[in-house]
Amino acid sequence: MYIVKKRQKLESKKLIRGLSAFLSCLLFVISSACALSSDSITSALRQARVKDISSIEGIRDNQLVGYGIVVGLQGTGDSQQTTFPAQTLASTLLRMGVSVPASAIRVQNLAAVFVAATLPPFARPGTKLDITVSSAGDARSLEGGLLLMTPLYGSDGKIYAQAQGPLVVGGYSINVNGNSKQYNHPNTARVPFGAMVERGVPLDLEGKKQFSLLLNEADFRTAEAMALAINQSLGRPAAHVLDSRRIDLLVAADEEIPALLAQVESIEVPVFPRAKVVVNERTGTVVIGGTVVLQPVSILHGGLAVNVVSEFQVSQPNALSSGGTTQVVQQTRIDAQDKPVNRIELKQGATVDDLVRSLQTIGASARDVISILQAMKSAGALEAEIEVL
Structure with missing residues (x-):
């Protein structure tokens, strides 16, 4: 009797050990699954640094602007019809002790320009800035020019920097015997480190709470x-x-x-960015964010093409006829063609990639895509904000 009870105790102990081992394995599996799911959710989130998605109030850039002249151009400067470059040159010469009336100046190797720069925070006197120079008159090109000393003003009217230096133009313009060739925009140039800060914007961080x-x-x-x-x-x-x-x-x-x-x-x-669709109707560019949600919808898209053609024909009188004259007669022909309707069906769970592929399948142009997206937004099938540039 004693041996039987001892065996029962041993078997119950083994059963308890087995159950505890099973429960520990089950808890380990559950914890691993939870960890994996949490890791997948965390990895699915978009991470960004604080400095990339925000700014500190008060620590900001300041815009500077100035007006000056560019000299040393090879006959591509402002014409005589633009009077203010000559006036600027006359006042500049007067400050240097040369008195010349503006009406007597006949030069084409100078151009009036506006100079723009950005003053960064914590800039001190002596800090160098990049500047952008743009023609204010009818100069054809600023290539080879030199910007004379130009004061740069802030919004309060005070001078914060001085700009001067040779221009770097990313294009050219050539005119020979009535033939012209232009590359990029030669009326805008840059001067790397062309401005020097004379006055900084005071910003003291000490003592801020x-x-x-x-x-x-x-x-x-x-x-x-x-x-x-x-x-x-x-x-x-x-x-x-x-x-x-x-x-x-x-x-x-x-x-x-x-x-x-x-x-x-x-x-x-x-x-957590907003779901947004950015549309540029001038260039036909459409950018659809990855967080855009589509609802089930059927789209029927067609079009009507109207083509107006004008032809000029010569009408002559018959041979040996008297009183007839040759006339040019305009013949106008109007052709209207109704394009067949194309159908797109987006089911539940459709993605932006499905929409783009469907639109490419029916041969939709960028203008058609813009119209379709706006119609989908009105129908409630596009859960996103549409921003038109």
């Missing part, structure tokens, strides 16, 4: 994800979402601001 991050594309979900990622990286509740574009960042006591901003800008956060 708070900064604001501004999203390039307003989105509440992205803003919440960014604040959560920043707080996890810093280990403290430093970021707080105010709206769909602005996230406030608090600076801790005795914390170095440049190091804090460098750490925050390098954090990768999930991005």
Whole structure:
């Protein structure tokens, strides 16, 4: 009797061990599946750095603009009909002690230009900037020209930089005996490091207790994800979402601001972009985002082509006839052709790739694609925002 009970105990212990081993294996499989699913979801999200999808309020570029003259052109400058280049040259010579009336100036190797530059944040006196020079008159080309010293002004009317230097033109224009050939736009040129900063925009970070991050594309979900990622990286509740574009960042006591901003800008956060279709009707370009959702829809697309042809025929009088004259008679012919209707059917789960392939199959042009997309949006079959450039 004792032996039988002992065997039963041993068998029950083996059964318990087997069940525990089975449960542990089951838990391991479930945890692995959950980890795989979470990894797949995480990898499916679009990741981007904070510095690529947002900017810091107050740390920004500033636009500069100026007016000057370009000299040294080989007869391709402004004509005499453009009066202000001569006036500019006369005032420039007057500052140098040469008094010449503007009406007496007859030169074609100079051109009046506008100079544009961008002043980056934290720029100090002596920093060099790239500038863009564009003709303001009727000059044919700026090739070989030299920009004379030109002050660059900010929006407040103050001078922030001085520009001067030889122009780099990415094109040319040749006119010989009435024949012309042009490549690119020779009326616009660049001067690498052609401007030198004379006055910087003061921006002191010392002592600031708070900064604001501004999203390039307003989105509440992205803003919440960014604040959560920043707080996890810093280990403290430093970021707080105010709206769909602005996230406030608090600076801790005795914390170095440049190091804090460098750490925050390098954090990768999930991005949830809007579903958007971008259409450029001038060039016929259509860009469809990967997050665009299509609903089941049937599309019937046809067209009507109208062709108007005018021909000129010569009508002559019969031989030996009197009083007849030769006349040119215009003959107009109108041809109308109704193109057959093409059908596209998108079923449940159709993707953007299916739509593009179907449109290519029926031979739809870019203009047809734009019309079809707008009609699909009106019918509720295109769950995306259409932006027309």
